[in-house]
Amino acid sequence: MRVSENFRSSFRALGHSKIRTFLTMLGVIIGVFSVIMLTSIGEGVKQRIASEVESLGANLLYVFPGRIQMPTMSQTESRLGARAGFGPLGTANGSLTYEDVLALKEHEDISAATGILSGADILDKLNLLVSTTGVDEDFFRIRALELRYGRYITLEERESKSRVAVIGSEANNEIFDGHDSTGKTFELNGVGYEVVGVLQYKKVESMGPGAEDLNVKIYVPVSEMLDRRDDWSVGQILVRAASPKAVDSAKRSIEGILRDRHGVVDFTVITQDDMLAAINRILSVLSAAMGGIAAISLVVGGIGIMNIMLVSVTERTREIGVRKAIGAKRRDILIQFLIEAVVISVFGGILGVLLGVGGSAALARIVPNIPTAISFTAVAVSLLFAFAVGCFFGVYPAAKAARLNPIEALRSE
Amino acid sequence: MVEIESLYKSYSNGLNVTEVLHDVSLGISAGEFVSIMGPSGSGKSTLMNIIGCLDRFDRGSYHLEGLDIAEASDNRLAEIRNMHVGFVFQSFNLLPQYNAVENVELPLLYADETPRAARQKAGELLEFLGLGHRLNHKPCQLSGGEKQRVAIARAVVNSPSLVLADEPTGSLDSKTGSEVLEMFRKLNEAGKTVILVTHSREIAEEAQRIVHIKDGVVSEASHAG
Ligand SMILES: Nc1ncnc2c1ncn2[C@@H]1O[C@H](COP(=O)(O)OP(=O)(O)OP(=O)(O)O)[C@@H](O)[C@H]1O
């Protein structure tokens, strides 16, 4: 029999018991739906974080104290369970100093460099311990933070260790009831600081670099903050290369300068690309794992197919006998029943993909904090997997039907 | 056409073995019309199934149109059932989901005919058998006689040289039964070898020759009046 005819008889048989066909399909539909949903969330998170990181600017470099191992491909593959990843960020073990920052500013590949130091100070007005951040004038050139009022911290203020501050909009609301507070002062640890700038309100993202709440920030000159401490070490150095092309040579220059100054490599330079690659790798493993768990329900759907096909073979034993009596070969019967199983699984897979695509779009709309993105790979893999499930679980019942002895099949009632 | 030598067939259900055919030898030549008679349980259906290549046998030899059936593979047997033998059952054995023309075209489709040619040929044959107005009826919408005529159409649509009928009139009243019988006689006149199992002496006597079976032994091959 021609394969097209086999298809026709399979479709007829499936169409004859529509509810049963649909219920059997439902197992596959749900399986593929959950694979698509979960991987689309994983993919969405990946894209959201990537765009957040990219929005910071492509030519950024981060210098951290200590040696941090970035997970490379071979490491994530060979030691998934081991802690290959970021070390404790910003826990200064004193290896980076503000002199390092000043030295980096001199280099031609580097257009801007700032030390970043986090501190904790008593905000006298509210009698609250608040976190403050020490930065220099370059910080505001690297991170394009929008001002609502006033201006940024200047080179002179950093050099003269002035007690000035740029504050976030939420901080401005708390301390000054949201009015233009430039020129006004507030007290930290009993000492007055003059507000020179207030930042524009910025929505806080659910994940990625944008998850940092800039609205509660209190930025003070890093030199002023260092002045209150015993040592001159900074938590982190943020560097902008002269151009995106200069990132690699900037990385080498930073490593060279710091090695010369320290005598040892007790720091790590990470480019935007390194960061993205590491995040991507971790998230890919996560979303593959989620997809894999969802795929288990697809296997359960496959068992449902097998179950129904076995019932169907038993019910249609006489039909199989008739077909064999008029000349159907084993192959014909095998293909007919196999097609039925595969049609169930592939149609279920297509419906599951459609529902998954719709569902993930709906989810992203209803819950904006959960980004979703459909990846072509996830769609292709789950369709292929559904097809494989249909073949795998369909082959046994189909072979059972094909093996039937014609006369015994005809005698069955 | 059919040459059977010392054929044995037994069924076993675990413990006991029932020998159904015992040393059966039978020769039927091309163009003959043969009736098989015998008491119930004597092995008529068993013999017909073997002749129709639906079942295998234990010992002996069977040649159909010179072909050694004992040696043939399952696939080959399927081809023989498709191309060389037409089988008509007492209980019609039409596929209930398929209408008349779809039932009749099935053997053509299994013979790899194009769907279009198969549909046309099946339709023409049913037309010829006076069922032109029943092409799109499902078996449940047909009378017993009509069902059996559809089944006969299905048996002969691939132009087999041998037509087997196991009590084809068993489920029909005598009038429709004789109409069906008339069809077999026409088929025989058209050159086909016909073998027909029946309990009715009257029907058996339509044939040129009657073969009697009792307890799995072909006891007598007499020429009918
Ligand atoms: N599958 C089977 N397993 C065991 N015994 C069987 C099987 N098929 C048939 N028999 C036995 O073989 C014997 C012959 O059966 P068969 O159907 O050939 O008889 P028959 O002559 O056609 O009878 P009837 O006129 O009632 O149709 C019977 O005794 C029956 O019980």
Ligand SMILES: [Mg+2]
């Ligand atoms: Mg019988």
